[in-house]
Amino acid sequence: MISEAGVRVKVPASTANLGPGFDTLGMALSLYAWIEMKPAKETEIHLYGDQMKGIPTNKSNLIYEVAQSVFREAGVSLPELEISMYSDIPLTRGLGSSASAIVGALVAANELIGSPLNQAQLFDMATALEKHPDNVGASLFGGVITAVWDGTHAEYLRIEPPIDLEVLVAIPEFQLSTSKARQVLPEQVSLEDAVFNISRTSLFTAAMASGRLDLIRSAMQDRLHQPFRAPLVPGMARILEEATAHGALGAALSGAGPTLLALTDRREQRGMELERFLIEVLSEQGIKARTIWLNPCTQGAQTLTIEKGVKFIDSIEGEVRS
Numbered sequence: 466m467i468s469e470a471g472v473r474v475k476v477p478a479s480t481a482n483l484g485p486g487f488d489t490l491g492m493a494l495s496l497y498a499w500i501e502m503k504p505a506k507e508t509e510i511h512l513y514g515d516q517m518k519g520i521p522t523n524k525s526n527l528i529y530e531v532a533q534s535v536f537r538e539a540g541v542s543l544p545e546l547e548i549s550m551y552s553d554i555p556l557t558r559g560l561g562s563s564a565s566a567i568v569g570a571l572v573a574a575n576e577l578i579g580s581p582l583n584q585a586q587l588f589d590m591a592t593a594l595e596k597h598p599d600n601v602g603a604s605l606f607g608g609v610i611t612a613v614w615d616g617t618h619a620e621y622l623r624i625e626p627p628i629d630l631e632v633l634v635a636i637p638e639f640q641l642s643t644s645k646a647r648q649v650l651p652e653q654v655s656l657e658d659a660v661f662n663i664s665r666t667s668l669f670t671a672a673m674a675s676g677r678l679d680l681i682r683s684a685m686q687d688r689l690h691q692p693f694r695a696p697l698v699p700g701m702a703r704i705l706e707e708a709t710a711h712g713a714l715g716a717a718l719s720g721a722g723p724t725l726l727a728l729t730d731r732r733e734q735r736g737m738e739l740e741r742f743l744i745e746v747l748s749e750q751g752i753k754a755r756t757i758w759l760n761p762c763t764q765g766a767q768t769l770t771i772e773k774g775v776k777f778i779d780s781i782e783g784e785v786r787s
């Protein structure tokens with residue numbers, strides 16, 4: 466049954482890899498995008514916020530295309546849609562903006578037609594579009610996720626993030642596309658480096674599951690992608706090396722970058738020192754960056770009630786950052 470009143474969905478940003486878990490680990494973050502979708506006579510796409518500049522507002526829009534793929538999969542025809550979107554998630558910075566758009570579109574479109582697809586189907590579709598399950602899994606399910614993808618089907622396990630875990634991100638002004646950041650990776654790695662990463666990814670997952678924040682420092686090291694990506698983000702190598710001396714439990718490139726992410730224990734109260742260190746190192750390299758303190762977001766994409774007569778943008782006012 467199609468909901469004539471439409472649906473509204475709130476989706477968290479995400480960070481992928483968390484150091485060693487390349488294309489495997491993800492964590493949802495307390496930074497959000499909102500998508501509203503309604504049946505319409507003629508397609509209209511309204512994009513709000515600075516992040517949305519340059520994004521198409523015709524039927525080539527990603528949200529529209531993803532919604533149509535849900536309708537096709539469910540055998541429903543709904544060619545005209547009114548879509549509204551606002552996002553606080555910066556584009557092409559390694560914080561899962563495209564994953565949040567894909568997940569938001571899948572969840573909204575599915576809800577709009579009475580939820581014929583289940584979560585597992587949505588996860589498979591999201592992963593097929595994004596090509597790796599880490600960001601989409603975190604945005605869909607929330608918390609920390611560890612996932613595998615066999616090219617058709619994705620499996621995951623969600624872990625509740627430790628309560629004292631806090632996240633500092635330093636978001637450089639420049640954009641870095643995932644494809645560019647993947648081109649620099651080697652096609653083959655040594656057995657020694659593979660073991661290095663498997664052991665740390667396993668330790669990270671177990672540390673998250675058991676709340677052992679003290680293990681994060683060793684568990685966040687990586688040899689599969691960060692060393693090769695370091696030249697793309699000047700200052701990154703030093704931040705990864707020295708962040709723990711400035712109060713971080715561990716640091717990593719967020720997804721494919723260029724955002725750098727530090728995990729902290731909120732009880733330690735060394736946040737200002739760490740923030741200053743990140744900004745200073747990047748600025749020494751001529752990189753302007755803004756820092757944001759975030760929390761792991763325990764909830765994945767959620768459907769919100771639409772209040773009658775309240776405009777989309779007014780309804781999320783007070784929740785948005787800028």
Ligand code: HSE
Pocket residue numbers: 481482487488489597599600643646647690720721
């Ligand atoms: N795991 C992916 C990568 C995340 O590091 O390339 C990018 O979205």
